[in-house]
Amino acid sequence: MASWGSSSCLQNYSLTKKPFSETVKFSERTPILTIVAQKKTKKVRKIILKEDISQLGKKGDLLDVKAGFFRNYLLPLGKAQIVTAALIKEMKMEDEKIEAEKQRVKDEAQQLARIFETIGAFKVKRKGGKGKQIFGSVTAQDLVDIIKAQIQRDVDKKIVNLPEIRETGEYIAELKLHPEVTARVRLTVFAN
Incomplete structure (x- = not known):
């Protein structure tokens, strides 16, 4: 038996082995283990x-x-x-209803502003004093009452912007009917 160190053994080994320059073909099969890198995604x-x-x-x-x-x-x-798709559809329908309601309120305010323009001036009678002075003053509530009596429309006194009226004469009041619609109303104050 030859030892590994002997030259005859090395010669036998070198004759049976193929040189390293030749390519070795492996069979085409799928790998047993596949490593996939997974990144943590933000949820x-x-x-x-x-x-x-x-x-x-x-x-x-x-x-x-x-x-x-x-x-x-x-x-x-x-x-x-x-x-969800159903929820988005429901929200769009609700938004359309809200927009339609906003437009209806705005149209109603514009119509009321046109009514105020066609009326001209509201007449207010107060007990008179010396010269042009009147006793008391004309308030926003007085204007609201006059509007209700003449055109049968309820108007909130909070939307009325009225200058201080303590004398007879002609004044202009502003009614903020809608954030985009403001009506200007003329008031003529007479003394009894």
């Missing part, structure tokens, strides 16, 4: 707020929040809902 939920939340948003806002914040805070308190 974000699209939600709709059910009420105003400071530093987050107002009712009806569409937001992206972290899943944990939604699951642990917003959902148990009933402050938000996960966005």
Whole structure:
């Protein structure tokens, strides 16, 4: 038996082995183990707020929040809902109703402003004093009462901007009927 160190053994080994320059072909098979790198993705939920939340948003806002914040805070308190197609459709319909109502209120205010323009001036009689002075003054409530008596419309006295009236003469009052509609009304004050 030859030892590994003997030259005959090395010769036999070198004759049976192929040189390193030749390429060895492996069989085409799928690997047993596949390593996939997984990155941790941020878990974000699209939600709709059910009420105003400071530093987050107002009712009806569409937001992206972290899943944990939604699951642990917003959902148990009933402050938000996960966005669904049906919910978005419902919100759009509700927004359309709100816009239609706002437009109706604005149109009504514009119509009332036109009525005030066609009337001209409201006449107010007060007990007179010396010269042009009157006893007391004409207030916003007096104007509201006159409007109700003449055109049968209720007007809130908070929307009336009236200058201080303590003398006879002609004055202009402004009625803020809508944030975008202001009516100007003339008042003629007479002394009895």
